[in-house]
Amino acid sequence: MxxxxxxxxxxxxxxxxxxxxxxxxxxxxxxxxxxxxxxxxxDNIITAQEITAALEAWNARLTLEGDASDNKVRLGKSSDKTCTGSAGKTCIDCTNFFKKASPTALDKLPWYNKMRQAAVAIEKRALQQAQESLYATSIEAYQAAVLGKLVPPQSKAQAQAEQKGTGNSQKQQAICTAHKNNKKACTDANCIWEGGESGKGECEIYKNQFQSS
Incomplete structure (x- = not known):
C-alpha cells in the first residue's frame, strides 16, 4: 500500500x-x-499498554462494508471495495480476518501476533520486576527486625563501656553489623565505617581492640 x-x-x-x-x-x-x-x-520505552493501544487504533482505522451476505474489510481507500493499487483503490484487503463465514483468527496475522506477544512479554517482565522488588524489600525488613531484637540500639557511652568491660568481640561484631547502613551510628559505636558518604555500606569491628584477649 x-x-x-x-x-x-x-x-x-x-x-x-x-x-x-x-x-x-x-x-x-x-x-x-x-x-x-x-x-x-x-529513546522511547514502549509499554504493553502502548502496544495494545496501537493495535486498537489499527483496528479502528479499518473500513467495513457489507458485500452480499458477508463483509468486506480493508485498510485504506477504495471506490469499489477492491484493493488493486490503482487510483482510488490503494488499500489492504483484510476481509479474511473479519468475514462472518469461517474467518481467520487475527493471531494468524504475523505482524499482529508478534506485537501481541511483545505486549504479553513486557507485561510479564514488569510484573516479575515488581515481585522481585517486593521480595527484596520484605527480606530487608525481616533482617532489620531480627537484628533489632538481637541487638537493641545502644548509646555511644553504653557501647564503649561494653567494649572495655568485657572485650567480647562477638558481641561487638553484632553491634557493628546492626549499624551497617548508618555511618554516624557505626562510628559512634566505635566501629569502622566502610561505605563512603552515601549512607549505604558496611560497619566492621575494630579488631585491634580484641587482639590481646
Whole structure:
C-alpha cells in the first residue's frame, strides 16, 4: 500500500515516493526509503499498554462494508471495495480476518501476533520486576527486625563501656553489623565505617581492640 506509485496518493507519507515493486532488491530498497521518511524515536520505552493501544487504533482505522451476505474489510481507500493499487483503490484487503463465514483468527496475522506477544512479554517482565522488588524489600525488613531484637540500639557511652568491660568481640561484631547502613551510628559505636558518604555500606569491628584477649 505504501510503495505503489499509481494514483500518486501517498497513503503512508508525503515524504515517501512510491515505486513499482518487481523484485526482492526493489522491496529491500523501498523498505529502507519508507523507514527513512518516518521519525525514529529510539529513546522511547514502549509499554504493553502502548502496544495494545496501537493495535486498537489499527483496528479502528479499518473500513467495513457489507458485500452480499458477508463483509468486506480493508485498510485504506477504495471506490469499489477492491484493493488493486490503482487510483482510488490503494488499500489492504483484510476481509479474511473479519468475514462472518469461517474467518481467520487475527493471531494468524504475523505482524499482529508478534506485537501481541511483545505486549504479553513486557507485561510479564514488569510484573516479575515488581515481585522481585517486593521480595527484596520484605527480606530487608525481616533482617532489620531480627537484628533489632538481637541487638537493641545502644548509646555511644553504653557501647564503649561494653567494649572495655568485657572485650567480647562477638558481641561487638553484632553491634557493628546492626549499624551497617548508618555511618554516624557505626562510628559512634566505635566501629569502622566502610561505605563512603552515601549512607549505604558496611560497619566492621575494630579488631585491634580484641587482639590481646
Amino acid at each position: 505504501c510503495s505503489g506509485p499509481r494514483g500518486n496518493s501517498k497513503e503512508c507519507s508525503g515524504a515517501f515516493t512510491g515505486a513499482e515493486i518487481a523484485s526482492q532488491a526493489t522491496i529491500t530498497t523501498q523498505w529502507a526509503d519508507l523507514k527513512a521518511s518516518c521519525a525514529l524515536h529510539t
